[in-house]
Amino acid sequence: SDGVGSLHYDWVASKIACDSFIKSFTNSAITDKQARFENALKAADSAVSDPSDSEMKGMMCTFIAVVWDKKKNDFLYCSIGDSRIYGHSINSFKQISTDEKKAVIMRDKGGKLLNQSGVLIVREGLTNALGYSGAKINIVSESFNVGDAIVICSDGMYEVPNFSDGINEILQNSDLKKATEKFMRKSREMFNDDASILILQRTLLPDEIINQI
Numbered sequence: 001s002d003g004v005g006s007l008h009y010d011w012v013a014s015k016i017a018c019d020s021f022i023k024s025f026t027n028s029a030i031t032d033k034q035a036r037f038e039n040a041l042k043a044a045d046s047a048v049s050d051p052s053d054s055e056m057k058g059m060m061c062t063f064i065a066v067v068w069d070k071k072k073n074d075f076l077y078c079s080i081g082d083s084r085i086y087g088h089s090i091n092s093f094k095q096i097s098t099d100e101k102k103a104v105i106m107r108d109k110g111g112k113l114l115n116q117s118g119v120l121i122v123r124e125g126l127t128n129a130l131g132y133s134g135a136k137i138n139i140v141s142e143s144f145n146v147g148d149a150i151v152i153c154s155d156g157m158y159e160v161p162n163f164s165d166g167i168n169e170i171l172q173n174s175d176l177k178k179a180t181e182k183f184m185r186k187s188r189e190m191f192n193d194d195a196s197i198l199i200l201q202r203t204l205l206p207d208e209i210i211n212q213i
Contacts, residue, residue, distance in 0.1 A: 002083050002154040002194060004060040004129060013048050013061035017130050020047035021065055034139060037067050037076050041137050049133040060131030064097065064152050068144060068200070075144045078137055081129045084158055087142060088149040088171050088201075093164055096142060100128040149201040156193030176201055 001017045003010025024043035030036040044063060051057060062081025069075070077085055079097035087096045102125065128136045144150070149171050157163070166183050173179035180199065187195070 001064075001130075002062045002081070002156075002196065004062070004126065004131075005193070007059055007131075009056045009059040010061065012051075012056060013059040013131060016047050016051065017044045017061050017063050020044040021063075025067070033067065033069060034076060037065070037078070037139060038137060041065060041078055041080075041135075041139075045130045045132070045135045045137075048130040058131070060126075060129040062126070062154070063130050063135075066150060066152065066200070073143055073145050074141050075150070076139055076141055077150075078139050080135050080137070081126050083152070083154050086151040086153075086167070088151060088167070089145070090147055093168055093171075096140075100136075101126050144202055146202055149199060151197065151199050153197040154194055156191055156195035157197050159192065160187050160190050160195070170199070171201065 001014035003012070003014045007013075021040045021044040025036060025040035028036045028039060030039060041063075044065075048059060048061060049057075051059070062083040064077065064079050064083050064085050066075055066077045066085070077097070079085055080100065082099045082101045083097075084095055084099070085097040087094060151167055160166070166187065170176065170179040170183055176199065180197070184197075
């Protein structure tokens with residue numbers, strides 16, 4: 001989760017979203033995986049939209065949640081906002097989420113288009129986030145085979161120059177933690193925003209393969 005920095009309590013929004021999602025999914029009695037997942041996402045949105053402290057109301061955050069069923073070769077994910085999830089396999093590294101934002105031409109209070117030296121001022125704004133009191137939820141299923149990896153990151157991370165090359169280098173290293181720490185040290189001076197990354201790499205062999213061996 002990545003708090004919307006232009007609003008107040010952005011880091012609190014992120015923490016509340018993560019805590020609420022994990023608590024809801026972990027404690028849920030719903031047996032259907034997708035329904036349980038959707039319910040936890042709604043709980044996270046509700047917690048950010050209607051916080052117990054009314055002073056915090058109006059905060060927002062992006063959110064990506066992933067649920068991997070270890071007995072199956074797939075996972076569910078939901079991306080809300082412009083944080084991203086990438087999929088990595090032997091043959092490719094690609095963004096699998098969709099950025100939920102759009103470019104908006106800025107106007108003054110009277111509705112007149114704003115420009116600077118004759119050039120219109122354009123800013124990108126989120127079209128979906130937790131805290132809207134009804135965030136759009138779209139749950140997607142993706143394959144997740146042995147050797148594949150999932151990379152989740154905030155915009156402050158994926159906007160770093162040569163991001164893709166850096167992640168590919170990490171995932172080719174046998175010591176994932178050490179390689180990630182090295183990448184963070186090298187990139188630290190280039191971070192222009194909160195930069196978060198989480199990598200899940202599937203390296204264990206499934207039971208059926210172990211039995212065959």
